[in-house]
Amino acid sequence: MKKINVGIIGCGAIAESYYIPALSNHKDKIDRVYFVDRDLSLANNAKRNFGSGEVSDDLDKIIDKLDAGVVCLPNTLHYSFSKKLLEAGCHVMGEKPLTLKPENGRELVEIAEKKKVLLSVNNTRRLFPSYQVVKELIDDGSIGEIKEVYYYEGGEFSWPTKSGFYFTAADPKGVLLDRGAHVLDSICHWVGGKPELIKSQNDSFGGPEAVADVTFKFKDLVGEVRLSWLYKQENVYRIIGTKGEITGEIYDWNKTELKLNNKSSEIRRGKQKVDSFSEFGNILVTNFIESILGNEELIIKGKDVIDSIEWLEECYNEAKPFETSWYSI
Numbered sequence: 253m254k255k256i257n258v259g260i261i262g263c264g265a266i267a268e269s270y271y272i273p274a275l276s277n278h279k280d281k282i283d284r285v286y287f288v289d290r291d292l293s294l295a296n297n298a299k300r301n302f303g304s305g306e307v308s309d310d311l312d313k314i315i316d317k318l319d320a321g322v323v324c325l326p327n328t329l330h331y332s333f334s335k336k337l338l339e340a341g342c343h344v345m346g347e348k349p350l351t352l353k354p355e356n357g358r359e360l361v362e363i364a365e366k367k368k369v370l371l372s373v374n375n376t377r378r379l380f381p382s383y384q385v386v387k388e389l390i391d392d393g394s395i396g397e398i399k400e401v402y403y404y405e406g407g408e409f410s411w412p413t414k415s416g417f418y419f420t421a422a423d424p425k426g427v428l429l430d431r432g433a434h435v436l437d438s439i440c441h442w443v444g445g446k447p448e449l450i451k452s453q454n455d456s457f458g459g460p461e462a463v464a465d466v467t468f469k470f471k472d473l474v475g476e477v478r479l480s481w482l483y484k485q486e487n488v489y490r491i492i493g494t495k496g497e498i499t500g501e502i503y504d505w506n507k508t509e510l511k512l513n514n515k516s517s518e519i520r521r522g523k524q525k526v527d528s529f530s531e532f533g534n535i536l537v538t539n540f541i542e543s544i545l546g547n548e549e550l551i552i553k554g555k556d557v558i559d560s561i562e563w564l565e566e567c568y569n570e571a572k573p574f575e576t577s578w579y580s581i
């Protein structure tokens with residue numbers, strides 16, 4: 253069996269906590285891992301954690317060695333680095349959001365098709381067993397026609413970013429891009445398409461927004477998303493249909509609750525129990541490697557997330573500030 257060479261492009265927080273442990277489980281299928289970071293000390297740390305490999309401060313210097321690349325860079329770099337990898341004939345696992353602009357996402361999908369390589373993306377919540385149950389319950393009509401969707405997520409920003417790009421990017425985008433890349437994608441996936449934006453509001457005064465609200469409609473349903481990096485919320489989703497509703501805690505990823513209008517209520521669990529967040533890294537990386545080897549189909553394809561990228565862009569383009577009546581007194 254041919255072993256593959258994999259590049260980790262960006263050796264920051266997600267590479268360290270998610271991809272390196274996951275790749276460590278596949279040493280029998282990997283010939284060499286290349287750790288690329290403009291900060292060589294981080295690339296060297298990553299190599300030490302993995303136990304072997306090569307380091308570089310520049311993808312261009314090692315790209316000809318790679319069969320696949322995992323793009324763990326700040327969001328503004330996803331498109332250009334993924335494009336470079338795909339054009340060089342490498343399979344790509346992208347971090348979310350796949351790209352900032354939907355046309356760039358579509359272009360990556362096209363290049364991957366043309367080059368006959370794989371393009372996957374870590375929209376992790378598609379792997380949550382509870383979210384897969386939600387999708388099944390919606391699709392099999394258990395709650396009837398969906399009328400309302402609510403998704404509330406909030407907590408203090410505490411992710412251990414190495415570069416701090418979340419707050420320092422030249423074109424700063426905050427919680428809507430960070431959490432919203434997951435949330436809007438989950439909603440598109442559940443309802444089966446891109447909702448129409450009714451209203452988008454956030455608290456940006458030029459910097460990255462820390463609070464964002466989005467209201468939307470899709471066919472006969474209306475919905476609301478509330479996101480915050482500043483304050484705690486319930487962290488729940490609720491989908492109400494004509495026959496019942498589905499509710500769940502976002503990070504309680506093994507179960508969801510189905511309540512029917514006749515008052516019966518039951519807990520539904522996914523097929524697979526997942527004990528820790530990093531296990532999703534293993535599921536994703538295993539699927540990526542097995543798909544490269546021709547043994548599996550990608551669970552999350554790049555093209556699956558284009559609707560949500562388009563919706564995210566609309567939310568930013570249409571965003572209005574929250575009412576701040578005290579400023580006009």
Ligand SMILES: NC(=O)c1ccc[n+]([C@@H]2O[C@H](COP(=O)([O-])OP(=O)(O)OC[C@H]3O[C@@H](n4cnc5c(N)ncnc54)[C@H](O)[C@@H]3O)[C@@H](O)[C@H]2O)c1
Pocket residue numbers: 261262263264265266267288289290291294309323324325326327329347348349374375376411412413414415416417430
């Ligand atoms: N799917 C998820 O749940 C999840 C969770 C966390 C982060 N992420 C995503 O992962 C990506 C990385 O986030 P992070 O928190 O690990 O960031 P980070 O700041 O910790 O790491 C980014 C790394 O990229 C390196 N870098 C920056 N510019 C570079 C360049 N031009 N060439 C080479 N290296 C460069 C930095 O030195 C840094 O080490 C982001 O897109 C983020 O959205 C996804």
